[in-house]
Amino acid sequence: DAGVIQSPRHEVTEMGQEVTLRCKPISGHDYLFWYRQTMMRGLELLIYFNNNVPIDDSGMPEDRFSAKMPNASFSTLKIQPSEPRDSAVYFCASSLTSGGVGQETQYFGPGTRLLVL
């Protein structure tokens, strides 16, 4: 079975540009998570969806960040406009829904390494 798929794997952009990160969760998983990892702050949960509906976006740093999940097999995280401090590795993860967020194993994608110049 395919794992979580993310694209692109690497992204280099200039400050002010729009960045779109993409994720395809594991088929059959009802939860989808977006994380950001930096040296300073570690692994941070940005937002998560359940059955394509955003449940908790309290981790989204600012209005420049937005996330959508138009269907069960696709999600995007958009940064507009991007800033150098957004440079990080962005992970998408998915899990089953039966036990809830705290109970089920989250399976992570390979991540997108974003560099904003």
Place this chain on the structure above:
Amino acid sequence: AQKVTQAQTEISVVEKEDVTLDCVYETRDTTYYLFWYKQPPSGELVFLIRRNSFDEQNEISGRYSWNFQKSTSSFNFTITASQVVDSAVYFCALGIQGAQKLVFGQGTRLTINP
């Protein structure tokens, strides 16, 4: 509030040595779940194990073993006969039933030297 502490920021050992990574958690809930993930130099996060609070049996998977002790709120991870391929950052995480997110520790960077 829930918290996970991985006090060892970095560990460096020589190949074939045994090494234990510590994980101490804090929660007042009686039902919770503990996880370990591995992040090799390539960057992906790989799931290793999930354990619920009602199962205190230790687990062994090849050279990997996990020691869950509720009395000390610890869920330690031991690699026996370490290999260079075990070099990675290892994260411990805590999940509470009904919670909105997993709580991750800061990670332990393990380096296995040949």
